[in-house]
Amino acid sequence: MAQTRHGLASTERRDPIGYAVAALNRLAQSDVLDRLRARKQTEQAVYVATRSGFKAITAAGRTFARSGAAGEPGTRPQPARTSGVFDLTPTEDEQMLVDVVTELAHEVLRPAAAEADEACAVPEPVQKAALEVGLPVLGVPEALGGISEERSAMAGTLVAEALSKGDMGLAVALLAPGSVATALSLWGTDAQQQTYLPAFTGDDVAAAALALAEPAVLFDAMSPGTTAERTADGYVLNGVKSAVPRGDQAELFVVGAQLDGQPVLFLVESGSAGLTVAADPSMGVRAAGLSRLELDGVTVPADAVLGATDGTTYAECVRLSRLAWCALAVGTGQAVLDYVTPYVKERQAFGEPIAHRQSVAFMVADMATELQAMRLLTWKAASRAAAGKDFSREVALARSVCAEKGMRIGLDGVQLLGGHGFVKEHPVERWYRDLRAIGLMEGAVLV
Structure with missing residues (x-):
């Protein structure tokens, strides 16, 4: 692996991991960990919405006001610069990032994991702690209100690894909104970024989910069964998605569907007519609150397509x-x-x-x-x-x-x-x- 980030931080310009650490260091300056460590187990109550199962219209959520230049390319994070040096040692900033998230995993996630697994839901204190360290904006460019200037795949990998040392199910639930924000940063148009990304960069972060899996035998992710048909005003989606984290709370979904024989990503708001969720508890990753997303004639506008329609964006996703x-x-x-x-x-x-x-x-x-x-x-x-x-x-x-x-x-x-x-x-x-x-x-x- 070519290690490229040594020595990039300076008084004039931080490297992208430096921005991440600056945000994550808020955790060390707060009393969240101390407060959670002192609380009794019974005070770490969890939501039980999915415990007995549910099937309902998805959360109406917020109204996303359309803004930005329609059809114009959005802001893209630049590829990380390479030096060609083969070095597997994390940089100082990367190690700081790992240390902070590891502390979050051990002090917050792991004590709450057993109850979260039983309830199929994320405890509210855990959600608040994750928001405080800035997880949802890790992959969002600084120009759009995030903390990165370059592509953050390496930082995201280190964060995912560190979080899952606490609990994989909770890690999935906490990373899900940031995954949608990262997808918008990588492939969104100017209008899509200006419309949706502000919901991930403020204090009231939107729950969101990436819905690609389907409840099918021998499911091939590159050939989804969910379909999208063109209409005069946009597209109509039909199909079923499974293993959607926190689906009952999500306000925005990135849904994979077949369009003209190619897999394509679509942005679907939770308030769309014909969209319902059902509890989909599983053998593992239970704390993520996995749900099944049913799309029955869901209509989305023409600008709901995320990225290219030739299958390349979907494959990279x-x-x-x-x-x-x-x-x-x-x-x-x-x-x-x-x-x-x-x-x-x-x-x-x-x-x-x-x-x-x-x-x-x-x-x-x-x-x-x-x-x-x-x-x-x-x-x-x-x-x-x-x-x-x-x-x-x-x-x-x-x-x-x-x-x-x-x-x-x-x-x-x-x-x-x-x-x-x-x-x-x-x-x-x-x-x-x-x-x-x-x-x-x-x-x-x-x-």
């Missing part, structure tokens, strides 16, 4: 989404490894720690080796994406390894804990369920 899921797998896999390593050293059997058994020691060593391979492949793909280079091969390799080895790490974690790995007293069973999603999930988040 899928790849960036798969990159995000790889980062989530790395973070959760690291959480498993960090949990089982001290466990096997302390757990006694036949008068000695079970770590003294070669079968146990070798299993832990394999987990560490496979995790490092997952991380390096993911970082290489992220670095090419940030530089604006073709990363289709790299992300395909990363996804293949992360889907297989990530699930294996979760399975081995359960095995190493024995009976403890099967009960909810320990978080490893939840992490195993979450890791099973890596090869199946499409969309929801991107970097």
Whole structure:
């Protein structure tokens, strides 16, 4: 991976990660973590809207006032500059970013994860803490109210990895609005950016979701079953989307659909007629509040198309989404490894720690080796994406390894804990369920 950000920060100009750190450092200056750490478990109440299931018209949400120049290209983040130096060491600013988000994950996400998994919803204190550190605007250019000047795929990957060390489901829910904002930054027209991005850069951040997956056997993300038909005034969408994070709260969706034989992205507001959501609780990633989005004759205007209509924008969106899921797998896999390593050293059997058994020691060593391979492949793909280079091969390799080895790490974690790995007293069973999603999930988040 070509490391390109060393030495870019100066008194005249910060690098893009510097802007991210400036926003994220607000967390260290606030008392959010202290307050949440001091609260009793019972005070971290969670919303239970999806606990018993729901099916209703989507949230009416805010009214997005149309503005900007219709048809004009929007502001695009520039590719990260490269030096050609192969260096896998995070820069000082990148490490600061990782440290802040890791603290958020351990001090806020992890204590709330069990309840959030049970309720299929994100606790309100967790949402507030994520907003305070500026997660929704990480991929939004500074000119549009965000904190980046260059493409933020590398920063987004590091953030996703760090967040998922706390809980993958909560990480998905918290990254979902920023994923839509990033999509608008990468592919939105001037009118789309001016209309929708202000909702992500203020204090009252809109819930939003990227809806690509569908409840179909052998679903191919590059060939969605949802259809879009041209009309005199725009398009009519029909189909069903699944695994949509916080779908009951979302005010804006990015929906993938087939248009004239090509997959295309569409912006769909939650107040659109014919749009409904239903609870879609899953085996894993439950804290994300996954929902099913039903589109029955949903009419959108002609300017609702996001990006190109030849399939290239959609394909890049899928790849960036798969990159995000790889980062989530790395973070959760690291959480498993960090949990089982001290466990096997302390757990006694036949008068000695079970770590003294070669079968146990070798299993832990394999987990560490496979995790490092997952991380390096993911970082290489992220670095090419940030530089604006073709990363289709790299992300395909990363996804293949992360889907297989990530699930294996979760399975081995359960095995190493024995009976403890099967009960909810320990978080490893939840992490195993979450890791099973890596090869199946499409969309929801991107970097």
